[in-house]
Amino acid sequence: MGIGKTNLFKSESCEYSTPQWLFNLLDKEFEFNLDVCASEKNNKCEKYFSLKDNALKCDWIGHFWMNPPFSRDLKVWVKKAYHEAQKPNNIGVCLLPVRSNTNWWCDMVLNGEIRFIRGELKFEGNDRGLWQGMCIIIWGNGCEGLCGCIDSKDAQGL
DSSP states (O other): OOTTOOOTTOOSOSOOBOOHHHHHHHHHHHOOOEESSOOTTTOSSSSBOOGGGOGGGSOOOSEEEEOOOOSTTHHHHHHHHHHHHTSTTOEEEEEEEOOTTSHHHHHTGGGSEEEEEESOBOOBTOSSOBOSOEEEEEEETTOOOOEEEEEHHHHTTO
């Protein structure tokens, strides 16, 4: 944020609820059975891990969705998702901020399929979009290792 600028996307939390249109778009393709970073209010799958479950210590089985807390622990979540997606028949799909200047991005994200999100992504419960670059990362069984884009403005009508 520059000098004299107001932070219009200030939040008391590092957790942002996944836009339903985006989840639906990806769920059609991957048929998720587990949301690994959820709460009773924002879970996207019938089976989910909440803060109480401590997902970082659980086994993630199947096709999982992850929208992790955007905190200093982000790399821990990415590492867990990357390793869990390597299990046979698992697929991990993650909504992440673009952090191409970090070691975890170079070490793990570049080993998956990357779909950049064009435009500001508006999370549920927020009045405006998040200004930073966002992407979908896909690891696991059948991952193509391709790069593409999802347009946030076109897809919101889905």
